[in-house]
Amino acid sequence: MLPIVLLSVFGIAMLFLGFMKSRAVLLPAALLFLLVAFAASFLDWNHTYLYFKGMLLTNNLTILFSAIVLLSAFMIVALSGDFLEDENAQPAEYYAIMLFSLVGAIMMIGFENLIMLFVGVEILSVSMYVLTGSDKRNLRSNEAALKYFLMGAFATGILLFGMALLYGAVGSFTITDIKAYVLLAKGGVSLLLYMGLLLVLIGLLFKVSAAPFHFWTPDVYDGAPTLFTAFMSTVVKTAGFAGLLRLLSVSFTDIYNFWWIILAAITVLTLLISNLTAAYQTSFKRMMAYSSISHAGYLLIGLVALGQQSNGALAFYSLAYSLATISAFGILILVAKHRGTEGRSGESYEAFNGLAHHNPLLAFVLAVSMLSLAGIPLTAGFWGKFMVFSAAVEKGFVWLLVVAVLMSAVGIYYYFRVVIAMYFRSSETERIRVAPFYQIVLITATVLTIVLGIAPGLVQKLV
Amino acid sequence: MLTLTLILFPIVAALLVLAVRSEQTKQLAFVAALAEFGLAAYAFLNFKADTTSQFGFDYPWLANFGIRFSAGIDGVSILLVLLTGLLTPFIILSAFQRKYSRPNVFFALILFMQAALIGVFTARDAFLFYLFFEAALIPIYFLAALWGGENRIAVTFKFFVYTIFGSLFMLVALVYLYFQTGTPGVPGSHSAAIVDLYNLKLSPVAQGWVFWAFFIAFAIKMPVFPFHTWQPDTYTESPTQATMLLAGIMLKMGVYGVIRLLLPIAPAGVDTWGFTAIVLSVIGIVYGSIIAIRQRDIKRLIAYSSFAHVGLMAAGVFSLTENGLQGALVQMLAHGINVVGMFFVADVILSRTNTRLIDQMGGITQHTPRLTVYFMILLLGSVALPLTNGFVGEFLLLLGVFEYNNVLGAVAGTTIILGAVYMLRLFQKTMFGKKTELTETFTDVSASENWVLIPLCIMVFWIGIVPNTFLKLTEPAVANLLQIINQ
Numbered sequence: 001m002l003p004i005v006l007l008s009v010f011g012i013a014m015l016f017l018g019f020m021k022s023r024a025v026l027l028p029a030a031l032l033f034l035l036v037a038f039a040a041s042f043l044d045w046n047h048t049y050l051y052f053k054g055m056l057l058t059n060n061l062t063i064l065f066s067a068i069v070l071l072s073a074f075m076i077v078a079l080s081g082d083f084l085e086d087e088n089a090q091p092a093e094y095y096a097i098m099l100f101s102l103v104g105a106i107m108m109i110g111f112e113n114l115i116m117l118f119v120g121v122e123i124l125s126v127s128m129y130v131l132t133g134s135d136k137r138n139l140r141s142n143e144a145a146l147k148y149f150l151m152g153a154f155a156t157g158i159l160l161f162g163m164a165l166l167y168g169a170v171g172s173f174t175i176t177d178i179k180a181y182v183l184l185a186k187g188g189v190s191l192l193l194y195m196g197l198l199l200v201l202i203g204l205l206f207k208v209s210a211a212p213f214h215f216w217t218p219d220v221y222d223g224a225p226t227l228f229t230a231f232m233s234t235v236v237k238t239a240g241f242a243g244l245l246r247l248l249s250v251s252f253t254d255i256y257n258f259w260w261i262i263l264a265a266i267t268v269l270t271l272l273i274s275n276l277t278a279a280y281q282t283s284f285k286r287m288m289a290y291s292s293i294s295h296a297g298y299l300l301i302g303l304v305a306l307g308q309q310s311n312g313a314l315a316f317y318s319l320a321y322s323l324a325t326i327s328a329f330g331i332l333i334l335v336a337k338h339r340g341t342e343g344r345s346g347e348s349y350e351a352f353n354g355l356a357h358h359n360p361l362l363a364f365v366l367a368v369s370m371l372s373l374a375g376i377p378l379t380a381g382f383w384g385k386f387m388v389f390s391a392a393v394e395k396g397f398v399w400l401l402v403v404a405v406l407m408s409a410v411g412i413y414y415y416f417r418v419v420i421a422m423y424f425r426s427s428e429t430e431r432i433r434v435a436p437f438y439q440i441v442l443i444t445a446t447v448l449t450i451v452l453g454i455a456p457g458l459v460q461k462l463v
Numbered sequence: 464m465l466t467l468t469l470i471l472f473p474i475v476a477a478l479l480v481l482a483v484r485s486e487q488t489k490q491l492a493f494v495a496a497l498a499e500f501g502l503a504a505y506a507f508l509n510f511k512a513d514t515t516s517q518f519g520f521d522y523p524w525l526a527n528f529g530i531r532f533s534a535g536i537d538g539v540s541i542l543l544v545l546l547t548g549l550l551t552p553f554i555i556l557s558a559f560q561r562k563y564s565r566p567n568v569f570f571a572l573i574l575f576m577q578a579a580l581i582g583v584f585t586a587r588d589a590f591l592f593y594l595f596f597e598a599a600l601i602p603i604y605f606l607a608a609l610w611g612g613e614n615r616i617a618v619t620f621k622f623f624v625y626t627i628f629g630s631l632f633m634l635v636a637l638v639y640l641y642f643q644t645g646t647p648g649v650p651g652s653h654s655a656a657i658v659d660l661y662n663l664k665l666s667p668v669a670q671g672w673v674f675w676a677f678f679i680a681f682a683i684k685m686p687v688f689p690f691h692t693w694q695p696d697t698y699t700e701s702p703t704q705a706t707m708l709l710a711g712i713m714l715k716m717g718v719y720g721v722i723r724l725l726l727p728i729a730p731a732g733v734d735t736w737g738f739t740a741i742v743l744s745v746i747g748i749v750y751g752s753i754i755a756i757r758q759r760d761i762k763r764l765i766a767y768s769s770f771a772h773v774g775l776m777a778a779g780v781f782s783l784t785e786n787g788l789q790g791a792l793v794q795m796l797a798h799g800i801n802v803v804g805m806f807f808v809a810d811v812i813l814s815r816t817n818t819r820l821i822d823q824m825g826g827i828t829q830h831t832p833r834l835t836v837y838f839m840i841l842l843l844g845s846v847a848l849p850l851t852n853g854f855v856g857e858f859l860l861l862l863g864v865f866e867y868n869n870v871l872g873a874v875a876g877t878t879i880i881l882g883a884v885y886m887l888r889l890f891q892k893t894m895f896g897k898k899t900e901l902t903e904t905f906t907d908v909s910a911s912e913n914w915v916l917i918p919l920c921i922m923v924f925w926i927g928i929v930p931n932t933f934l935k936l937t938e939p940a941v942a943n944l945l946q947i948i949n950q
Contacts (some may be wrong), residue, residue: 376627377597383525386590386638390528393638405635409628416620424608424616457525 001051002040011099018092030077030095038070055113062110064315065242069105072234072322078441079330101127105239114163114173125152131228144223151216159203165196178251208240210296211270221289230329233292234322241299263304270297275410285347302388305395313387320380324372327445331366338432354427363422365442370415372449380452465518466534466585477574492570496552503548510541512936514943529654534585538940543584546799551577554707557807559911572602589637589655607701615700622697629683636676667731674732677725684717685773688747698766703810710769711803715795718776730948740781745875747774752881760819761809779860787863792937794856804841804919816901826898831907837916844923846883852926
C-alpha cells in the first residue's frame with residue numbers, strides 16, 4: 001500500500017517541480033521517486049496484508065508484479081532524456097501522469113474488491129489516453145488518442161456492466177465473497193454471474209489487447225510517442241494480466257469449465273491473427289504493436305492453464321517481455337530520431353540497415369531483445385515461454401502448445417527481419433550518438449535478459 | 464568436471480578472442496582450439512569402455528522444475544566430443560590464408576559454436592540438450608550470413624527458420640515427456656534427466672507422436688529427404704569454415720539426437736514408423752548421389768554427397784541393429800574428417816582459381832603433387848575404399864540396413880557405386896585433363912595448408928586400419944542402448 005500513497009504524493013510533488021525554472025531537476029526527481037516506491041514496495045515482503053478495509057491485498061505475488069511494473073516504469077523514464085531538449089514537451093506533466101498511472105496499475109495488481117479493480121483500470125487508462133495524445137502538434141498522435149479514448153471508454157462501460165451483473169448475482173464486490181458464492185451455489189450458479197464474468201473478461205481483454213478486441217492496438221501504438229508506446233505495452237499489459245490472474249484464480253476456479261473454453265478460443269485467435277499480421281508489416285513500430293498482441297496470446301495460455309505454475313510463469317513472462325520490449329522501443333526512439341527522413345519517420349525496417357556497423361552495441365542490444373521476444377534459448381524470453389508452455393502441458397493442453405509453437409516459428413520470421421537489416425544490410429548513415437545514461441539502461445536490460453536466460457531460477461525462487 | 468571445462472573453455476576463449484582486435488586473433492583462437500583438443504584427447508584416452516557416464520558434473524538449475532545442469536561423456540558421445548575437439552583447430556587453421564573482415568568476431572563465433580556443440584553431445588538433461596541444440600544455431604547463422612556469398616541473406620534465413628521450426632517440435636515433445644515423469648499433476652516431482660525419460664512407459668500412440676516430433680527436428684538438421692532443401696544452398700553460400708562446421712559437426716547433432724533421444728524414448732514409434740524413416744533415408748541416398756553427379760559447382764557437389772552420406776547414417780540408425788548403430792557412430796567421426804578435408808581442398812582450389820565451376824578447371828595435378836595426393840586420400844576415404852575410414856562406417860551401416868531389410872540394403876548399397884562415380888568424376892575434371900587459363904598458375908599447398916591436410920589424411924588411414932580403437936569405446940554403450948530399446 002505504501003507505494004500507492006508514495007506515488008500519489010510524488011505525482012503531485014512532480015507537478016510542483018514543474019514550476020521550477022530548471023528542467024534538469026525533473027528527470028532525476030522522477031527516477032528518485034520511482035526508486036523509493038520500488039524499495040517501499042518490498043517492505044511488505046513475506047507478509048500478507050489487507051488494506052483500506054479489505055479493498056487491497058499485498059502478498060509476495062502482488063509485490064513481485066508491482067516491482068516488475070515499477071522497474072519497467074523506471075527504465076522507461078530513464079530513457080526520456082529527450083524531453084529536456086524538446087521545447088514542446090511538458091516533462092513535469094508526463095512524469096506526474098506516469099506516476100499516477102502506476103497507482104492504477106498497482107491497484108489492478110492487488111485488488112480485493114471489484115471497485116478497486118475498476119478504479120485502477122480507469123486511472124491507468126485515462127493516463128494512457130492523455131499520454132497517447134501528448135504530442136499535440138502531431139495528427140497521428142491526436143488520432144490515436146481519440147481512437148484509444150473512444151474505444152477504451154466503450155470497453156470500460158462493458159467492464160462496469162459486467163461488474164454490476166456480478167454484484168447482482170453475488171451481492172458483494174469482494175472477490176472472496178464471489179468465490180464463496182460460486183462454491184456454495186455449485187451447479188446452480190446464477191446466469192447473471194456467467195454474463196457478468198463474460199463482460200468483465202471482455203473489458204479486461206480489451207485492455208491487454210487480446211483478439212478480437214485488439215483493433216485499436218496497432219494504430220494507437222503507432223500514433224503514440226514511442227516512449228509512451230513502450231509504457232503502454234509493458235506496464236498496462238503486466239498490470240492487466242496480473243488483474244486477470246487475480247480475478248480468475250481467486251474467484252472463478254470453481255467454474256473453470258465455463259471460462260477456459262472461451263479463453264482458449266481467444267488465445268488461439270490472438271496468436272493466429274497477431275503473428276500472421278505481424279509478418280506483413282513494413283514498419284518496425286507496427287510490427288512491435290502486433291508482437292505485443294501476440295505476447296498477450298502467450299500470456300493468455302498461462303491463464304487458460306490456470307494452476308500452481310501460472311503465478312510464477314506469468315510473472316516471469318511479464319518480466320522477460322517488459323525487458324525486451326523496453327530495449328526494442330528504446331532503440332527505435334534513437335533510430336527514428338536520427339534516421340528519419342523528410343516527411344517520413346524512421347520507423348520502417350530500412351531505418352535499421354547497417355546499424356551493426358555504426359553502432360555495434362545498439363545492434364547487439366536490439367538483437368538480444370529480438371531473440372528474447374522470439375523465445376530463443378539463453379535469453380529470458382525462452383524460459384518465459386517454457387514456463388507458460390509447461391503450465392499448459394501440465395493441464396493437458398498439448399494442442400494449444402502446438403498452435404503456440406507454430407506461431408512462435410512465424411514470430412522468428414518477423415523478429416529476425418530487423419536483425420537481418422542491422423547486421424547484413426548496409427547504409428550510408430552515420431553513427432548514432434547515445435547518451436551515457438541511455439546506454440546504461442539498455443545494457444542493464446540486455447544483461448538482465450541474458451542473466452535470466454542462463455539462470456532463470458533467480459526469479460523463480462521469489463514466487 | 465572435465466566436461467564442464469570442455470564446455471566453458473571455448474566460451475572463455477571466445478570472449479578473449481573477441482576482445483583482441485589485432486592480427487593475433489587467429490593465432491589466439493587456434494591455440495585455444497588446440498588446448499580444447501588436448502582436453503578432448505585426454506577424455507578420449509582416459510575413457511573407460513563401459514556404459515557409465517564419465518567426467519560428469521551435475522548442478523540444480525531450475526530447482527523447483529526438477530531441471531538440472533547436468534552433462535557427462537559416455538560411449539555414445541565420446542567420439543563426437545573427440546570429433547568436435549579435433550576438427551575445430553583445423554577449421555580455424557584453414558582460415559589462416561584468407562582475409563576476413565572483423566576476424567575477432569569470426570573466430571569468436573567459431574569457438575562459441577564449438578562450446579554449444581560439445582554441450583549438445585554431452586548433455587544429460589533433456590532441456591540442457593535442447594538449449595545447446597538451439598544455441599548452436601546462433602553463431603553458425605551469423606557466420607554464414609555475415610561472411611557468406613551473394614545470396615547469403617535469403618539462404619541463411621531459410622536455413623535458420625527451417626531448423627528452428629524443426630527444433631520447436633522437439634521442444635513440444637520434450638515438454639510432454641517431462642510431464643510424464645514423476646507423479647502426474649504434482650509439480651516438482653518431474654525430471655528432465657534423459658535417463659528418466661528412458662524409463663517412461665508411454666502408450667504406442669503417444670510414442671508415435673513423440674517419434675514424429677523428434678524425427679522432424681532431427682531430420683531437418685541431418686538432413687533427411689525431403690527435409691533437405693535448405694542444405695545445398697546454405698553449404699554453397701556459407702564461407703568455407705562455416706560449411707565445415709555445418710557438414711563436419713553440426714549435421715551430426717541430428718544423428719546423435721536420434722540415437723540419444725528418439726530411439727530409446729520411442730521404440731514403439733520406431734517399430735511403427737521406422738520403415739518410413741529408412742525409406743526416406745534411402746531415397747535421400749540415391750537422390751542425393753544422382754544430383755551430385757550432375758553438379759557443376761564443386762561446393763554443391765560435396766554438399767549433395769554429404770546429404771547422401773548422412774542418409775545412410777540415418778538408415779543405419781533406424782535399422783536398430785548393433786552394426787547400424789556402431790557404424791553410424793564411427794561414420795560420424797569418419798565423415799566429419801572427410802568432409803572437412805574435401806571442403807578444404809575445394810577452398811584451396813577456389814582460392815587459386817576464383818571459381819567453383821568444375822568445367823573451368825583441369826590439369827591442376829601438373830603443378831601440385833602434394834595436393835593431388837591429399838585430395839586422392841580424402842576422396843578414397845569418402846568413397847569408402849577398404850583401409851580408409853569411410854569403409855568401416857559404411858560397411859557396418861550397410862550391414863545394419865541389410866539385416867533390417869535386404870531390398871533396402873541393396874538400394875542403399877548403390878551409394879558406394881554412385882559415390883565413386885561423382886567423386887572420381889570430380890577428381891578427373893579438376894585434377895587431370897588439359898590446363899585451362901585459370902589453372903595455369905596454380906601453386907601447390909602452402910605450409911599452413913599442409914598442416915590442415917596431413918593430420919586429416921593420417922586420421923583417414925588410422926581409423927581405416929585400426930578401427931577397433933574407436934569401435935571398442937562405443938560397443939558397451941551401443942549394447943546397453945539396444946537393451947533399453949528392446950525392453
